[in-house]
Amino acid sequence: MPSKLTPEELKQELLKAYPAKVARKREKQIIINKHKDPSANGLPTTNEVLANARTIPGILSMRGCAYAGCKGVVLGPTRDILHIVHGPIGCSYYAWLTRRNQTRPVSDEDPNFMTYCFSTDMQEEDIIYGGEKKLKKAIDEAIAIFKPKALDIFSTCPVGLIGDDVHAVAREMEAKYPDVNIFGFSCEGYKGVSQSAGHHIANNKVFTDVLGLGDLKKPGKYRVNLLGEYNIGGDAFELERVFEKCGITLQATFSGNSTYEEFTSAHNVDLNLVMCHRSINYMADMMETKYGIPWFKVNFIGAESSAKSLRKIGQYYGDQELIDRIEAVIAEEMPAIEAARATHRPSLEGKTAVLFVGGSRAHHYQDLFHELGMETISAGYEFAHRDDYEGRHVLSSIKVDADSRNIEEIEVHPDAELYKERVTPERKAELLAMGIEMNGYEGMMPEMKEGALIIDDLNHHEAEVLIEKVKPAIFGAGVKEKYVIQKSGVPLKQLHSYDYSGPYAGFKGAINFYAEIDRLVNASCWGLVKAPWQSSPELSASYAYVG
Amino acid sequence: MSTKTKLITEPGREVTQDACRVCAPLGACLAFKGVEGAVTLLHGSQGCATYIRRYLISHFREPIDVASSSFTEETAVFGGKANLLAGLDNISRQYTPQLIGVATTCLSETIGDDVAAVLRDRVPADPEEKCKVLNVSTPSYSGSHADGFYRAVRSLVSALTEETSEVFTQRLNVFPGMATPADIRWLKSLFKAWGLEAVVLPDYSDTLDGGLWDTYQRIPSGGTSLAAIRGMGGAECSLEFGHALNPADSAAVWLEECRGVKRLLLGAPVGVAASDLFFHRLQALTGRDFPADLSAERGRLIDAYADGHKYVSGKRAAVYGDADLVATLALFLLEIGVTPVVCAAGGPVSAFREVMKGLVPDFEERGMEVLSDVDFDHIEQATARVGVDFMIGSSKGYKAAKRLGVPLVRVGFPIHDRFGAARQRLMGYDGTQRLFDELVNTLLSHTQEATGLGYSYM
Ligand code: SF4
């Protein structure tokens, strides 16, 4: 039964088991959503959330490390950059992309290194005497066999500590192999507080060492990049289909179904579309400064949101031909959407969801649930920052702490030759009047109802309390949460890897998702499950060392 | 997916391409899951804990808690003591565990954090305390997940087992190694039926293959109790399954040396011969007869071997994974008439060839290649060179099997592309029976698919 607790009572339930110091911190990360005056200029329009803060030792967080954000998220989905992980074997093995992100080489000759997992597999002597020699040899071997155009090196925790300089190695090896672009990432797992640090590190390096090196211009009148789309479950394939139908050219996607060459030529566009704001906003900002390419936020999760995002592109160009074509595409796609909704909505309407995932998905997926008549009553990100919750207008008020200061902010200047202003300030104002905010993101909280519980960096303990007290119809999170949630009779939909199904983006994706949620929420097995809850006793810390 | 095979032929290469082993702390997490009321804390950055949880959870399809001391850059530079203590405190408040197993990661080992010293200094060694804390050193740059597993089991025994002068006959310690939950459950019921008081360590048969919770459980119930571990010194003997495990990492060796409990080392009872040996040992220990239903199971298995021989006899296989499992499966394969022409241990197991030579003295004449410390590229190369009818091992061999066009029988860790890994049964006559059935069916299905003729009678 849905909880009768007020949001405040629920919050107190979540905090109950913590020692005072931990409770004080978590209290700032568990927020009851409240809308303030939307006209407040530059001021938060919602309550403030403590985000991008350190995870407390001993609290079972969903978060991964900087290396995971750099290798696994941003660079991993690019098929023809050969990735070498410098470190002991585990880190490399765990980030082996064996299903989550998909890619589609254009021919048999088109290289695809994604299913491989290369590691220097450091041994004790490498830790003691340094691993640079081994790394160089590994690069020699990888180049001899695979002949990649580009090769990158990812540092795991021990690397930084033993003083291996992956950048020096990259430079040296690049001098040896002038035809191969070789670059390294200092993405040791202890940097920052989550994957987020790794996204930033990845953005920086791709920007300085890859972007602008090529001059590919894919044919078409309207050329754009899609940033922060990682082709989970084939999402990018569906978006490619829709874009093509609309006559919009996707120059580069960062980084679902992408190639090195597309990255090198990503500056040859009129517009950047930002999907996952958290992982890639740095790139969008840097490209604007250097090349004058403006960006705006899009969301292709949900049929309505997809239509809205496409219309924004049409309005940006202001070209009637494009606007008409987009409308025609939407009109063509919508009947199937309506039909699917008519099938699935009746058995889902009025039910609730909670979403704890990633740095944008907890926001994006609310639209899909909304289309099914389901409300998201509690949500939070794993590694987002305040701007992803409250909107970018709070950026200037975010204090830079020690963990963020460790991550390089690179200085970018307009490129003497390539900078070109795409939209004048006047045009920006016009667009804003049409509801298109350039460089803007309003965040998740303004779109959620008042009273919804926002929980940043939800942990295992809180997930358990939540499920016990709230009993949503579905829980959207990752595999780490999956089985503990399902043990209590609530289905969990994996929104990182989609349980290896999908796509869910775009129009066809929405149809898939409606059917999927119906199938999961109304699965016959839940009829056999009952979970009488009882509260767990609270006890104090006490332990003894025994060896 | 590009299907081109690109094999590295150069010997002694440095780059590891598609590893066939995971890292040591994962093994420790698995071992601690088999102790009642235990939680693992990985000392290092949280990425390791998150990855390891993900890998274990995807295999067992059960909730698995692994906490981390969540290093930041500062911690990495100045040491992890404060984080470790804060971590212990927070776990103990949230979970009220009976035991916290602290396992190190590459990071804390690299900076040289002395976990034992921190714990000794700061945590009172009060036997009345409700929560015990122990530590195990598991840097991944030496050894694999299997080593981490054995070390953690040994640390449990060496930290907890009390000295005793009493010896209880009919009491047995059993160290099954990285067995499946279903096999552990089978072992327990077998001992019970035989009237033996056996302590199986670890026992994750409930914690990693549990039912739905009718009451909420902060730490899933089940696991070897601390009291049982404390009493292991009073057993008549310790049965340890394994072929290749390092004596320095063996819990049974420790018990023999420090508590005077005789160690009996046996291969895991998979196959008729290995099961026979196991049951005869039990018979000798208890002085009690083989239960009649076991004889019937044995009969059925041999009958199945006879019925299935036309599908398997004379075939060739590549077996890969953890050294102990590889040795166990190689013996089983030989028993059913299959030559394991490639026997590959993914971890750095020093004397693996010698171990295999001890088990199969004429392995060279039989054309078996025995490899250790190899990755999937090495395995694929060796397999391509000699040619096989099927591969047997974890899910990670799928890519190689697919490229080589041979079927894959999934056994071991990790199994991420099939359902029911926790319930896989290999041990005893009936466990072997299931493995044999699956193997034959895999070959049949492959033949059926390959002919494309639509036969439904094989
Ligand atoms: S650092 Fe070591 S312990 Fe952590 S994931 Fe990597 S190999 Fe495993």
Ligand code: SF4
């Ligand atoms: S060692 Fe560091 S880089 Fe590797 S998984 Fe652990 S936290 Fe991440």
